Amino acid sequence: MAVRLPILCASSWGGFYLGIGLKLQDIPAFPHGLAGIFISGSASIGRNCVIFQQVTIGSNTLIDADDAGAPTIGDNCYIGAGAKIIGSVRVGDNCRIGANAVVYKDVPPNSTVVSGEMRIIPHEKIKDNHFYSRGLDGWRYWEDGGWKTASEDAAGICEAHFHFS
Structure with missing residues (x-):
């Protein structure tokens, strides 16, 4: 059962945004707090996810865009500081999104995305993505x-x- 949250905003010294309608399968771990985190109200986040500071999980609202929509994040995902996940992309279960990586394409399960030009690294064994x-x-x-x-x-x-x- 998904958890739905209202819009949450803090002051400018530690602002964050969790959009209305955001679908959470449970409460993610925020190891460094919510500072600078933006999550679109249309996004969906699976169970046991870890989300670090300055992460954007944002919708593409350009009506002529091929990837209009919001991200869907699978279960057991680890999203590093400053990562940006934009548009109607799906991040599979057991994935790691590296610090400052920009994700604009689907990521298959059991993969890591690193910064620079997006690279997907498949894994033979499931990684422990707990915090x-x-x-x-x-x-x-x-x-x-x-x-x-x-x-x-x-x-x-x-x-x-x-x-x-």
């Missing part, structure tokens, strides 16, 4: 609109990759 964070009670990840305790294997990987003083 992990170290809490007071250990490592956790965001899924289904809330925090879950990370497995021992995932916690070990997090400890090996992220160093805290």
